[in-house]
Each structure stands twice: as structure tokens, then as C-alpha cells.
Amino acid sequence: MKRLLKNGRVVDPANGRDGVFDVLIDGDRIARVASDIAADADTTVVYVPSGFIVAPGLIDMHVHLREPGQEHKETVATGTAAAVAGGFTAVACMPNTNPVNDNAGVTDYILKKAAEANLARVYPIGAVSRGQQGEQLADIAELRDAGCVAITDDGHPVATAMLMRRALEYTRMFDMPVIEHCEEQTLKGEGVAHEGMHASALGLRGIPGEAESIMALRDISLAELTGGRVHIAHMSARQTLDAVRYGKSRGVRVTCEVTPHHFVLTDAMLGSPIPYDANVKMNPPLREAADRDAMLAGLKDGSVDAIATDHAPHHYDEKQVEFDRAPFGITGLETAVSLCFDRLVHAGVISVSRLVELLSLNPARILSVRGGALSEGAPADISVLAPDMTVTISAASMRSKSKNTPFDGWRLRGGVAATIVGGRVVYVNESGHLPMR
């Protein structure tokens, strides 16, 4: 069966396209991208409304699907349902499950659940160390052979400089990135919020930006020493961005990602509108305006490589406790596209083409996975985006099993019209006016 997406604004930076084109999907592949493709008898024609964007499938390279072990928060099925509703055709999931994804058995299990759900593609990320205990390397070649695309001890930093060195040396053989949760743990201490005026006013223990940048500098130095590839996860502090720029200026193989909440929100949220709201508690914490502005500058000038959500579902009961006791993290899959359009594209920070780089092309390159481009012959993973759709975020109607988002009730400009994975339409927004099923 063939499907022709007609007259959409195709934004595909890998192929240098940004303009009105037709995209012909044949089975699970992209057959052609050109102007005025003629439809034959067995082709379903979908007229893409004016202004809608046809982009290579978005890839969220940092999500927690919680399965196995914490299925009360999220499962592979609910997490990938949230992903496609958020416009993502693929997600890379973190290994801090229970048991930890430090062996091929767990990787196989996640991939089996992903195949059963049959929604977004799932790329598991393996652990750096056995049990994420920070002592001995996990069987990384085995994880890679089972389908892992990167390694990380996310949730924690790689415990020691020596272990990080060995991980970078070892993964260099496979050209796999080591994804690092940068946090100098003694400096973070018992902190729960960004160290600054707002945390002080509320009596919350602080975490300075340097807790992140010190670890980033360690890892960038080790990437330079070893020739390995390090990817800085969920960058939040301006000092860390400086560290990344320093590394890049020296030719170190370092890349980084920023979450929507770190380029939209600041620590002013700690006190207002809801004081001590556990849905503004995440790690790294929301930082001050200067940091948020630095992230925007990095997105604009190219220092930031990717936008990832750090989708971290937690059960309502777990978040409905004192701020100090609540777990870190918020969901992100179903709010990212709207926040990106509203706060980056419509705010004039970046172009749509740059947004596609950040959400699709660069994540595909960093993880060395298929996708990121609407090339002929490539798998038909396509996100149809509606940049002018008015979206009111509703936590209650989200597909994620957890509703822990600080964006509930926000009205934003920009949304997802449809998501296509391997030629199958896996999501259509009912208010998107896209005649497709």
C-alpha cells in the first residue's frame, strides 16, 4: 500500500530541504520526496493542511520507560503511546530499571515489550557498570550485540574517573557514546533545588551549577585523553555549557542535550504559582534565569546538539509528599513539541530546520541509529507537526501512566498532527484536521 503526503512543508536539514514537497510512502519505506508526485490507483493521497510541517521522525534520546520493575509509573507500552502522541517515532530508554539493564536478558525483555506495543521504536541504553554500582564494567559488547545504542549509569554519574576512562576506552572500539549524568555527588549533597535565592527563601537545600560542570569537565578531559565519545545528558547550568564549548573548541568528541524544562522554566517556580510543588523537583534542578538564557543561547548558536525530555514518570502518590522526600523528575514526551514551538520557534530563538536537527537529525547521529532524514529508501518514520495549533496541556488526558508535569493547563502554540512509524500511522491528533487514519 502506498500513501502520498501531499503539499506539506518538508523540513529535512539532512537533505537540505525546507519547502513544499510531496512525500510518497511505499509500505514501510520512503519511496520518493519531490514536487508534484503523481498518485496511481493504489495510492492513498493525504492533503497536508497549509503550514503543517512534514519532518523526519522525532527521536527522544533520553526517556525512562520504567519497565521492568516500576510498572506502576510507566510501561514500555504506555511510554511509547506517550511518545507517539508527542510526535516521537523513537525513544532511547535509560537502564535504571529493576533489574538494571546491564545484561542482554533485560535488553531483550525491553525490546520484546516494544515489539508487542508496536508504537514508537525503542532503543535501549545499557548500563556502564554492573548493577549501576560504579565498580565493574557491564558486559558492554554483549549489550551492544543485544541492541543497546549507548551506555550510561544515568540517575547517577559514572562513579570514578578510572571507571569512566575504562568505559570510554572500551566503547571507542564500537564507536558508542557514554552518556553521562553529570553530578559531583559530594557537592550535590542532600540538595533538592538550585542553590540560590528561591531555594534559600523556601528553606530548601541547594545544588550549585558547579555540581554539574565539575563532572562535565572531568568527563570532557577523559574523552580527550581516550578519544572516546561522551554525551552530556540533561545539561542545566551555564558553567556546563562553557565546559562543553571548551571541549568542542579542542576537538573533543563531546555532545550535549538540553530538556525543554531547562530552557523554559527557572527556579522561580519553586515558590510560585504553587510553593513546594514536587512537579518542579527534578535532577538537575530548574536553575536561575541566567542559566535558562544560556541554554537558549546554546540552542541558538549550535553549542547544544539535541533536545531530549528526560521523561521521568513518577506515580501521583510518590510525588504527593514533602518536597524533600519526593522523587526527582517530570514527564516530558507529550509536552516537548509544544514547548519547542512556542518558546523556541515562535519566540524567534531558532528556525524550524534547526529544531528538526535538535529533535531528530542530531539524536540519530549521536546514537548511530536510522532516521533523522527523509531520504528515499529510508524507513518511513515521519512526524507531521502543526506549528500554529493551539494546545492546552492536560495532564489528565496524557497517555503516559504518570501525570507529573508542571505544565498542566498551559496554553501553547504548536502541536503534533500525526506520527508515522515504519509507514504505519500510529497517532493522529483528532483536533489536527489531518484527514488520515
Next chain:
Amino acid sequence: MSSSIDAAVADADVIMMLRIQQERMSGAFFPSTREYFNTFGMTTERVEKAKPDVIIMHPGPMNRGVEIASEVADGPYSVILEQVSNGVAVRMAVLYLLAGGQEGD
């Protein structure tokens, strides 16, 4: 140069293995001997990718099941025992010459 043993073995005339110095490895250079064997170990399947008249060498002592499978070490392509025997003679000769002996003595 390649870090893929399969690429390295393809069409090889001679495969020279080397011992992993486990006694000097407190710092976990690689994850486990199991993974080392799966990733780098010389197995019958890998030998079959080399030339049909390949010879397998190893200066010994071997860690069987780590860098080399016993079937390969003791198999038809192995010249390891000859290598080790000749290695003794070569060392004797070198030591003799270094100690002042003359060629032809």
C-alpha cells in the same frame, strides 16, 4: 588496524594470539572474561574465516577459554607446541650468545 577480531582474522595467513595478563589487571580493563572470550576469543568459527592453510600461534602460557578455545589450541591448525619448543631453543641460543659464546661453538 581494527578492534574487530572477525575483521582481523579474515583471510589471515597466521593468527598470533597473546595471553591476557590477568594477574596485572586489578583495574578492570574489560568487563569479564566471558565477554572477552565472546568478543575476542579465538574460536573454531573464527578460524574458519581465515585462509584454509592458516596456522595458529600463541607464545604461551595460554588462558584456555579466555583468548583461545581449547579446540583451537589443540586443533589441526595449531603450531603452538612447535612454537613453544622452538622458543626454548631460540632463547637458549640468545642467552648463550649474549653470555659471550661464539657462533658455531
